[in-house]
Amino acid sequence: MEDLYTTLGINKGATESEIKKAYRKKAQEFHPDKNPDNKDAEKKFKAVQEAYETISDPQKRANYDRFGSTGSSQSGPQGGGFGFNGAQGGFNPNDFGGFADIFESFFGENMGGRQEQPQKAGPMRGNDIQVQVDIKFEEAIFGTDKYLEISKPETCQKCTGKGNEPGTAIKKCGQCNGQGQVRVTRQTILGKMSSVHLCPSCQGTGEIPEKLCSECRGQMRTKQTEEVTVKIPKGIEDGTSIKIKEKGSAGIRGGKHGDLYVHVRVFAHKNFLRDGANIHSEENIHVLQAILGANVKVETVHGKVDLKIPAGIQSGTELSIKGKGAPSIRSDKMGDHILRVNVKIPEKLNKKERELFEALAKESKVNVKAEGFFDGIF
Ligand SMILES: [Zn+2]
Ligand SMILES: [Zn+2]
Missing domain, CATH: 1.10.287.110 (DnaJ domain)
Known part of the structure; x- marks a missing residue:
């Protein structure tokens, strides 16, 4: 060899x-x-x-x-x-x-390199359609139904997707003799070359309507509006896509519908921040509440909840309220509400308050003498 x-x-x-x-x-x-x-x-x-x-x-x-x-x-x-x-x-x-x-x-x-030989045109699946839906923060927590009007190519009702005017015949294409493809022979440097193309007259179907459908002009589909109800599951997160099978564009020649993809965007909430199944918020409490402890009402997505602030809490501490967060989309488990506590110092005291605080300082042996230069607050 x-x-x-x-x-x-x-x-x-x-x-x-x-x-x-x-x-x-x-x-x-x-x-x-x-x-x-x-x-x-x-x-x-x-x-x-x-x-x-x-x-x-x-x-x-x-x-x-x-x-x-x-x-x-x-x-x-x-x-x-x-x-x-x-x-x-x-x-x-x-x-x-x-x-x-x-x-x-x-x-x-x-x-043409690797591409398939043109075949006689058969069923073609419709395109997928993508839409975006904006929902409120609460709707993402509890779930909701959204009604969408989707404008898309649908099977022509007049010709039922055949492309011919009802009552007229569909003939065999003359150019390709019903084959859907034509052979083209060309002169090249290597001699005569021939290749196969989709028939331009019938676009590969092998058939030509005697008279085009007056509704769709032979396109087999027309633009139609369909109402689609989208079930938004509770607990859905921002950026999730929901696929609804066969609610996209209609196919042609018996091809299936494409799918509808609904991209869900969740609006931000003015008080709440979502992190998976947990919902975060912040609450200001008075310094005396921080020192002595208190019961406060906390706003959660499930309504107001009583929460005990333990005495001596530090600013920035996070308290967790079990089961008052967002549902997990995969299980029945409910996330928590996480409250961050900000301790607020009163900016002004009246005379009586000042005296009481000074007495307290003396009792606690805290030096509260404020003398010398004061350069301002940055
Ligand atoms: Zn043809
Ligand atoms: Zn039609």
């Missing part, structure tokens, strides 16, 4: 671009379109393909360099082979599999 480097006409140290270049040259030289009915050229062409597949792949090339083989089934005859169509003088670019990227660049855009 000939050395793969010799097959491609390169030496062992060839770079990636040298390999590509050599491959193009050899492929053009032995291309069946340039050598019709030449079995020898066809054999060489296949050998070049196989050599390129090994040498262009660093892993396979390394194996080949070490063991003189690719260690895979590549050395055997290619399954399926290359489907040259002698009668038409063309070939199917898809038969080249991994080589398509290279052929693409020198056979021109329409020889």
Whole structure:
């Protein structure tokens, strides 16, 4: 068996671009379109393909360099082979599999690399639709129903999605003879090339209505508005998306509807801050409440709650009120309300208050003499 480097006409140290270049040259030289009915050229062409597949792949090339083989089934005859169509003088670019990227660049855009052969147009699924819904903080906690009006392509009611005026016939397309695709033959540097395209007359359906539906003009769908009820589950968090199956655009030719995605945005609350299942808020308390302890009423999303502030609490302490937060979306567990306590010092005292505080200072042996310079509050 000939050395793969010799097959491609390169030496062992060839770079990636040298390999590509050599491959193009050899492929053009032995291309069946340039050598019709030449079995020898066809054999060489296949050998070049196989050599390129090994040498262009660093892993396979390394194996080949070490063991003189690719260690895979590549050395055997290619399954399926290359489907040259002698009668038409063309070939199917898809038969080249991994080589398509290279052929693409020198056979021109329409020889189209890996893409599928155009098929006769069949059912096509409708597009997904994305909408955004804004809800209040409380609605996210307790859940709600939202009524949306979705404007989207829906199956034309007049022609029931067939595209023809009711009562008129649907004929076989004349341009493609009902095949939905047409073969285009072009002259290229390599000789005549032919490729297959979707039929432009019938857009690949193989059929043409005698008269287009007057409602949808043959588009099979019209813009319609559907009312959709979205169940917003309790505990939903800002930024969550809800998928509603098959409430997107209608498909065509019997294809399914797309899906509707509802992106939920939760408005901020003036007092509450949500952190998962917990809800945070802050409350100011008087310094005497902090010192002596007190019962206060705390506003939670579930209403006002009595809370005991323990004597001697420090400013910035967080107190937790069990079960007064947000429900978890995955379980029945309810989060907590977390209250941060800010101790407020009275900014002004009346004479009586001042005397009492001074007496207290004396009792507690706290030095409260404020003399000297006062540079202001920053
Ligand atoms: Zn057609
Ligand atoms: Zn219609």
